Amino acid sequence: MKKIEFDPRTKIFVVFFLSTLAVMFSDWMSLFRLSLIGIGFGLVFRVPFHLLLRRFSKILLVFLGLIIVQSIFIHEGEALIEVFGIQILTVVGLQRGLGYVFRVGIVLLSGAILSTSSMRDLLQALQQLKVPYVIGLMVAIGVKFLPIFVQEVQDAFVAMQLRGIDVKHLRMKRRIQVIAYLFIPLILSTLDKAERLAATIESRGFRIGAKRSQYRKLQLKRQDVICMMIVPMIMLLTQN
Amino acid sequence: MAYYEANKISYEIRGRTIFKEISFQLEQKEFVSLVGANGIGKTTLSKLMIGIQKPSGGEIRLDGVPVSEYALFEVGRKVGYLFQNPSCQIFCPTIMEELLFSLRFQGGETPEGRDRAVEMMRRFSLLDAQNSPTHCLSQGEKQRLALATILMNQPEYLMLDEPTTGLDQVRKTELGHYLQEIHQSGVGILMISHDQDFVKQMSQRILRLDDGGLYEED
Numbered sequence: 329m330k331k332i333e334f335d336p337r338t339k340i341f342v343v344f345f346l347s348t349l350a351v352m353f354s355d356w357m358s359l360f361r362l363s364l365i366g367i368g369f370g371l372v373f374r375v376p377f378h379l380l381l382r383r384f385s386k387i388l389l390v391f392l393g394l395i396i397v398q399s400i401f402i403h404e405g406e407a408l409i410e411v412f413g414i415q416i417l418t419v420v421g422l423q424r425g426l427g428y429v430f431r432v433g434i435v436l437l438s439g440a441i442l443s444t445s446s447m448r449d450l451l452q453a454l455q456q457l458k459v460p461y462v463i464g465l466m467v468a469i470g471v472k473f474l475p476i477f478v479q480e481v482q483d484a485f486v487a488m489q490l491r492g493i494d495v496k497h498l499r500m501k502r503r504i505q506v507i508a509y510l511f512i513p514l515i516l517s518t519l520d521k522a523e524r525l526a527a528t529i530e531s532r533g534f535r536i537g538a539k540r541s542q543y544r545k546l547q548l549k550r551q552d553v554i555c556m557m558i559v560p561m562i563m564l565l566t567q568n
Numbered sequence: 569m570a571y572y573e574a575n576k577i578s579y580e581i582r583g584r585t586i587f588k589e590i591s592f593q594l595e596q597k598e599f600v601s602l603v604g605a606n607g608i609g610k611t612t613l614s615k616l617m618i619g620i621q622k623p624s625g626g627e628i629r630l631d632g633v634p635v636s637e638y639a640l641f642e643v644g645r646k647v648g649y650l651f652q653n654p655s656c657q658i659f660c661p662t663i664m665e666e667l668l669f670s671l672r673f674q675g676g677e678t679p680e681g682r683d684r685a686v687e688m689m690r691r692f693s694l695l696d697a698q699n700s701p702t703h704c705l706s707q708g709e710k711q712r713l714a715l716a717t718i719l720m721n722q723p724e725y726l727m728l729d730e731p732t733t734g735l736d737q738v739r740k741t742e743l744g745h746y747l748q749e750i751h752q753s754g755v756g757i758l759m760i761s762h763d764q765d766f767v768k769q770m771s772q773r774i775l776r777l778d779d780g781g782l783y784e785e786d
């Protein structure tokens with residue numbers, strides 16, 4: 329069977345709906361249904377789920393903490409677990425926590441759906457959607473450099489520990505101070521990179537707003553039209 | 569027992585074998601150089617040795633204990649590591665703060681600490697630059713600062729990843745003197761370098777890494 333390729337505009341359209349609704353909904357049931365639909369679209373667009381899951385599992389622990397904090401401080405709903413009269417897990421806390429999990433899940437999924445298209449295609453799509461080129465360019469640069477920033481923070485953190493500083497066992501106040509120092513090399517190298525990038529771009533004759541002609545044009549195909557028609561209908565179903 | 573002992577270590581990344589079953593021993597008071605072509609895995613090997621990266625096979629022992637059993641900060645207190653790019657290990661806006669940085673977070677600054685920092689500035693010719701912001705320092709100054717900062721911790725061993733890149737002849741000779749001095753004070757050194765003459769002149773032993781493995785050169 330031939331693999332069906334979707335137009336990046338279709339993906340942008342789906343992601344737009346998914347993320348708007350994810351922000352609008354607040355009850356966990358709707359968010360749950362929305363996540364299922366998101367996963368459905370993820371399958372259609374062939375999102376690499378194993379990578380997504382790995383990223384998601386890392387932050388799952390944070391949510392567990394959130395659920396417990398919610399339960400302790402919001403005295404609503406029936407207690408599921410109680411220790412010495414303190415409600416550790418309540419129904420309302422659990423529901424809100426699950427709401428967060430689904431919401432963040434949808435946002436991550438949206439990112440993953442977009443990244444199944446190449447940057448070149450997405451930029452082309454934004455341009456054909458008449459989004460100002462500057463915005464597209466900023467997004468493209470941001471996405472491209474994000475992994476580098478992450479790497480640099482990690483490197484700086486390693487270098488700091490190699491100084492003999494036991495970051496994990498510092499008192500909270502000292503730890504925050506020490507972590508603030510991590511950002512100094514990062515900010516400096518970012519400024520430096522930005523300067524060099526701007527110089528490189530300009531020296532290659534690039535100007536924002538200059539008239540460009542292009543050979544490539546994205547064309548919506550049948551599967552795209554069908555997909556875009558289905559999306560609003562499905563999304564309506566998720567509402568309570 | 570040798571200070572560093574590598575026993576048949578291998579390293580693979582993304583399905584690519586960088587090196588396979590390498591073994592070597594380094595004594596604590598030795599000055600050893602590691603040479604080899606670009607991209608052969610010298611930096612990677614040194615990162616395995618301080619535990620930033622983990623070997624896919626084999627074991628490295630530092631002072632008799634597997635590197636994997638140390639926390640990063642514990643290795644850092646024994647072994648000083650100079651990165652190939654010193655910018656990534658400078659955190660503070662001024663030279664003085666930078667030198668005192670690890671003291672501050674390891675129990676606090678002391679008058680002796682400050683004296684030692686001033687002594688380091690003198691020794692590494694940083695006094696003239698002491699009022700310049702660290703990010704404006706020249707490449708050579710950054711490197712000397714990074715080295716001075718590492719020595720503030722009084723490590724027993726030093727690993728230097730290409731310390732001569734970007735240094736002119738005068739500074740290189742100077743670096744040679746510093747290193748000799750550090751070595752004579754009882755600190756062992758492993759230096760990665762492409763500079764044939766410098767390597768020959770400085771080291772007691774030369775290890776060469778190539779496609780076939782690690783060899784001793786004479």
Ligand SMILES: Nc1ncnc2c1ncn2[C@@H]1O[C@H](COP(=O)(O)OP(=O)(O)OP(=O)(O)O)[C@@H](O)[C@H]1O
Binds near residue numbers: 581605607611
């Ligand atoms: N994170 C990584 N992902 C993929 N490949 C990597 C990674 N880190 C290193 N490598 C590869 O490992 C090999 C060895 O790299 P390394 O930096 O150790 O070389 P080197 O001997 O220090 O070279 P140089 O003399 O240029 O500094 C290189 O071919 C590099 O492409």
Ligand SMILES: [Mg+2]
Binds near residue numbers: 610611612652729
């Ligand atoms: Mg290297």
